[in-house]
Amino acid sequence: MPATHEVTNQAPPLYGFDAAAYPALWDGLRTTDTGWAADDLHRLGRLAGGEQAQEWGRLAEQHPPVLRTHDRFGHRIDEVEFHPHWHDLMTVAVENGLHAAPWRDLRSGAHAVRAAKNFVWTLTDPGHICPISMTYAAVPALREQPDLAETYEPLLAATVYDYGLREPTSKRGLIAGMSMTEKQGGSDVRANTTTARPNPDGSYRIVGHKWFTSAPMSDVFLTLAQAPGGLSCFLLPRVLPDGSRNAIHLQRLKDKLGNRSNASSEIEYDGALGRLVGEEGKGVNTIIQMVNLTRLDCTLGSAAGMRAGVLQAVHHAQHRSAFGTRLIEQPLMTNVLADLAVEAEAATVSAMRLAGAVDKSLAGDEHESLLRRIGLAVMKYWVCKRAPAHAAEALECLGGNGYVEESGMPRLFRESPLMSIWEGSGNVAALDALRAMAKQPSSVDAFFAEVDTASGVDSRLDDAVARLRKELGNLDDIQYRARHIVESMAMVLQGTWLHKHGHPAAADAFCASRLGGDWGVAFGTLPTGVDTATLIERGSATGA
Ligand SMILES: Cc1cc2nc3c(=O)[nH]c(=O)nc-3n(C[C@H](O)[C@H](O)[C@H](O)COP(=O)(O)OP(=O)(O)OC[C@H]3O[C@@H](n4cnc5c(N)ncnc54)[C@H](O)[C@@H]3O)c2cc1C
Numbered sequence: 041m042p043a044t045h046e047v048t049n050q051a052p053p054l055y056g057f058d059a060a061a062y063p064a065l066w067d068g069l070r071t072t073d074t075g076w077a078a079d080d081l082h083r084l085g086r087l088a089g090g091e092q093a094q095e096w097g098r099l100a101e102q103h104p105p106v107l108r109t110h111d112r113f114g115h116r117i118d119e120v121e122f123h124p125h126w127h128d129l130m131t132v133a134v135e136n137g138l139h140a141a142p143w144r145d146l147r148s149g150a151h152a153v154r155a156a157k158n159f160v161w162t163l164t165d166p167g168h169i170c171p172i173s174m175t176y177a178a179v180p181a182l183r184e185q186p187d188l189a190e191t192y193e194p195l196l197a198a199t200v201y202d203y204g205l206r207e208p209t210s211k212r213g214l215i216a217g218m219s220m221t222e223k224q225g226g227s228d229v230r231a232n233t234t235t236a237r238p239n240p241d242g243s244y245r246i247v248g249h250k251w252f253t254s255a256p257m258s259d260v261f262l263t264l265a266q267a268p269g270g271l272s273c274f275l276l277p278r279v280l281p282d283g284s285r286n287a288i289h290l291q292r293l294k295d296k297l298g299n300r301s302n303a304s305s306e307i308e309y310d311g312a313l314g315r316l317v318g319e320e321g322k323g324v325n326t327i328i329q330m331v332n333l334t335r336l337d338c339t340l341g342s343a344a345g346m347r348a349g350v351l352q353a354v355h356h357a358q359h360r361s362a363f364g365t366r367l368i369e370q371p372l373m374t375n376v377l378a379d380l381a382v383e384a385e386a387a388t389v390s391a392m393r394l395a396g397a398v399d400k401s402l403a404g405d406e407h408e409s410l411l412r413r414i415g416l417a418v419m420k421y422w423v424c425k426r427a428p429a430h431a432a433e434a435l436e437c438l439g440g441n442g443y444v445e446e447s448g449m450p451r452l453f454r455e456s457p458l459m460s461i462w463e464g465s466g467n468v469a470a471l472d473a474l475r476a477m478a479k480q481p482s483s484v485d486a487f488f489a490e491v492d493t494a495s496g497v498d499s500r501l502d503d504a505v506a507r508l509r510k511e512l513g514n515l516d517d518i519q520y521r522a523r524h525i526v527e528s529m530a531m532v533l534q535g536t537w538l539h540k541h542g543h544p545a546a547a548d549a550f551c552a553s554r555l556g557g558d559w560g561v562a563f564g565t566l567p568t569g570v571d572t573a574t575l576i577e578r579g580s581a582t583g584a
Contacts, residue, residue, distance in 0.1 A: 050441075051359035054352060054582075055094060059160045060085025061583030062347055064385040067542045068392020069156050072399050074149035081153070084136055085160045085583065093132070096125035097165030100301035101451055107293045107305070118290045119205065120257045120303045127203060129168045129301075133161055134201035134213060139175040144197040148399065155340055155395030159388070162344035166455050167301030169341060171215050171255035177333035178216035178262055181273065184318035184326050188275055192260060207279045208259045217258035218330055219276075219307070223251045227468045229264055229271070229324065234309060236265035236274060236316075244274060244316060246309040249291075256290050256305040262317065262327055263309075269320030273327045276314040287312040298454030331463050332413075335420040336394060338459040342427040343391045345456055346384035347579075349434030352449060353377055354580035356438045367437075368576070376437060376564035378549065378572035381579030383430055383563070385546040386534040386554075387423045393537050394419060410486035415533060417473035421523075422530030424460035424469070431456035433563040470522040473529065477512075484512070487529065494536040498547070500556035501535045508532050531555060543578060545571035 060081045087093050103123040111117050133139065138158045142150035154176065162169050175196055182196075183189045191209060200213035208214055225231035234248025246265050253261070261276045280286050287310040294304040318326035354377055357367035367373045394415050400408035435442040435449040442449040460466050477484050491505055508528045511521075518525075531554045538547040549570040553559035558567035566572070 049359075049361055051356045053091075054355045055089065055091040056582075056584075057089035057351070058082055058085040058583030059088040059163045059347075060156070061581045062388070063543065063578045063581060064388040064546070065156055065159060065347075065392060067385075068389040068396070068537075069152060071393050071541050072149040072152040072396030074153050074156070074396075076147060077149070077153040077156070080136075081156055081160065082583070084132075084157055087132065088160050088163050089582070093129075093164045096128045097301070098448070099123055100126040100129060100165050101167060102300075104300040105293065105303040107290055107303070109290060116289065118256075118285070118288065120290070120293070120305075122257075122303075123301070126168060126301055127201070129161075129165055130172070130203070130215075131201045133168060133172045135199050136161070137199055138169075139172045139215070140179050140193070140196040141199055142176075143179045143193065148403075149396070151398040151402070152392065152396045155336070155392060155398075158337060159340050159344045159347070159391070162341055163348050165301050166341055166345070167299045169337070170299070170302045171217065171258060173334050173337035174218050174255060174258070174330070175214070175216045176337070177330040178218070178260075180329040180333065181262055181326050182275065182317060184273075184329075185275070185316065188315060188317060192275070203257075205279055205285075207281060207283055208277050209281075211259065214259040215255065215257075217253060217255045217261040218327070218334070219250045219253040219261045219263040220327065221250060221252040223249065226252065227465060232264050232266060232271060234263075234265040236267040236272060236314060238268065239313075242315075244314045246274060246276065246312045246314045249306070249308045251306055252294070252304055253307045254302060254304040256288075256303055256307060261288075262330060263314060264323045264327060265309075265314070267316070267320045267323075270323070272320045272323040273317040274314030275317050276309075276312055280313060297457070298451065299458050300454075332416065333398075334463045335416055335469075336391070336398065338463055339387075339391045339394065339416070339419045339423045342424045342456070342459045343384065343387035345427050345452055345459075346380070346387050346430050346434075349431050349449075349452055350377070350380050350384045350579040351582070352447070352452075353380060353434040353437035354576055356441070358580075360439075372564065373437070374572040374576065375566050376433065377579070378570060378575040379553070379563040379566050380430060380434055380437075381575040382546055382549045382553070382566070383426055384579060385542060385575075386538055386550055387426065389537050389542050390415075390419050390423060390530075390534050393541065407486050407489065410480065410483040411490055413480065414473060414476045414483040414487050415490075417469060417476050418526050418529045418533060420464060421460075421466060421469035421473060421526050422534075425466055427459060428453070428456040429563070467522070470526040471519065473526045474518060474522050487533070491532055491536045494539045497539050498535070498551050500551040501532070501539065504528070504532050504535065504555040543574065545574040546578070549575060
C-alpha cells in the first residue's frame with residue numbers, strides 16, 4: 041500500500057533506562073549506610089528499565105490472573121492461574137531479596153536497600169509487589185510466635201521463588217499474604233466475625249470469610265479471627281502438613297480498577313486449620329506490625345509511581361514539538377514538569393528516609409523508632425494521597441497519547457489511588473497519625489526534634505513549623521481537622537528532609553511553593569525563580 045503520510049513528531053518508546061539512576065533515590069538512600077549496594081541497585085535498575093522487563097510488566101497486567109475453582113471433573117481446586125511473565129517478575133523480585141530477605145541480612149542498611157530495590161522494580165509492574173511486600177511485612181508479626189518464626193522465617197527470607205501448591209516446609213521459598221478485611225468492615229477490623237475455635241492439639245479451626253485477600257496463591261496467610269479470648273492473629277497454610285488442602289475456598293477474584301496483574305480474592309474458611317500467632321485477644325497488636333511495614337511499601341509504591349510519571353512525561357516533552365518548539369522548551373510545560381518533579385523528589389526522599397528509620401530503629405535508636413512511628417503515618421497519608429493527582433497530570437503531559445493504553449499512562453493512573461486505600465484509607469491514616477501523637481507524646485517530640493535540625497536554614501520552613509506548632513496546640517475538633525494537620529506535618533517534614541538530604545533546587549522549589557504559599561492548586565503553578573532545568577534533569581535521569 042502506498043504511504044499516505046510520514047510518521048513524525050512522535051516520541052520513541054522509553055526503554056533501556058536505569059530505573060535506579062534517579063538522584064532523589066540516592067539522596068534518600070544516603071541517609072543510611074548503604075554504599076555496599078550501589079552496583080546491585082544499578083544492575084536491577086537496568087533490568088527494570090530494559091525492554092524485556094517492561095514487556096513482562098505490560099503483559100502480566102494485560103492478562104490478569106484467572107480463578108479456577110474446580111477441575112474438569114468437578115473437584116474443588118481453588119487455584120489461580122497467572123501469566124508466565126508474572127512468575128518472571130516474581131522470580132527477579134525474590135532472587136533480589138525484595139521480600140523478606142533483609143530479616144536475615146545483617147548488613148547495615150539492609151532494609152533501606154530492600155526499599156530502594158522495591159522502588160526500582162516497581163517500575164516494571166506494581167501488581168506483583170503486593171505479595172512481595174506482604175512477605176516482607178509478615179516477619180515481625182510472625183516473630184510474636186517464636187516456634188512458628190523458627191520454622192517459616194528462613195523460608196520466607198529465602199531468595200528462591202518456588203511457586204506451587206505444596207506443603208510449605210517442603211518448599212525452598214515461601215510467599216505470605218494477609219487476610220483481615222471482611223464484608224462488614226475493613227478499617228474497623230474489630231468488627232470481624234470470622235471465628236477461631238481451639239482444637240485439643242493447640243491448633244484452631246477457622247470459620248468465616250474475608251472480603252479482600254490479595255495474592256491468594258500465597259503459601260501462608262496471617263489472618264484475623266475471633267477466638268474465645270478475643271480478636272487474634274493466626275497463621276494459615278494453604279496446604280496442611282499431611283499434604284491435604286486447608287479449607288480455604290476462593291470464591292471470586294475482584295474485577296479491579298488497576299493492579300490487575302495481582303489477584304485479589306474473596307475467600308471463605310470452612311473449618312480451616314490455623315496456628316495462633318502471639319496472644320489470644322491481641323490480634324490487632326500482632327498484625328499491626330505487618331501493617332506498619334506494608335504502609336512503608338505503600339509510600340514507596342506511590343513515590344515510584346511518581347518517578348515513573350515524571351520519566352514518561354519528560355521523555356515525551358523532549359521528543360514532541362507543538363507550535364514549532366519542543367514541549368520541553370515551552371515555559372509553561374517546564375513549570376508543569378518541574379512541579380511534578382519536585383513532588384516526586386519530596387515523596388522519594390521521604391519514603392527512603394523512613395526506610396532508613398526501619399534499619400536504625402531495629403538497631404535500637406529510640407529517636408528513629410519514634411520518628412518512624414509518626415513519620416510513617418504522616419507520609420502514608422500524604423504521599424499516597426498525592427499520587428492520583430500526580431499521575432493524572434503526568435498523563436496529560438503526553439496529550440491524547442497519554443490517554444491511550446499503549447502509552448502505559450492509563451495503567452499508572454489506575455494504579456495511583458490504590459496505595460491510599462490499602463493499609464488504612466486516607467482518613468484512617470490521618471487519624472492514625474493523631475493516635476500516634478496521643479498514645480506516644482514522645483513521638484511529637486521526636487517529630488519536632490527532627491524538624492528542628494533544619495531550623496534557620498529556610499525562613500519559609502521556619503514559618504511553616506511555627507504555624508504547625510500553633511495548629512497542634514489547639515485540640516478543638518481535632519478529628520475534623522486531622523487531614524489539615526497531617527498534611528501540614530507531612531510538608532514540614534518533606535521540606536526538612538529535602539533541605540537536609542536533597543538537592544538545593546528541590547528544597548528551594550518545595551519551600552517556595554508548598555510552604556511559602558507561592559503556589560496554585562494545580563501542578564504547574566511554581567513561582568518564577570525556581571531552577572526548573574535542574575529539577576527536570578534530575579526527574580528524568582535515565583543513566584544514559
Ligand atoms: C485491590 C485491593 C486489595 C486488597 N487486599 C487486601 C488484602 O490482601 N487483605 C486485606 O485484609 N484487605 C485487603 N484490601 C482491603 C483494604 O485494606 C480495605 O478496603 C481498606 O482497609 C478499607 O476498608 P473498607 O473497604 O472496609 O472501607 P471502610 O472501612 O468501610 O472505609 C470507608 C471509608 O471510610 C473512611 N473511614 C473509616 N473509618 C473512619 C473514621 N473513623 N473516620 C473517618 N473516616 C473513616 C475510610 O478512610 C474510607 O475512606 C484490599 C483492598 C483493595 C482495594
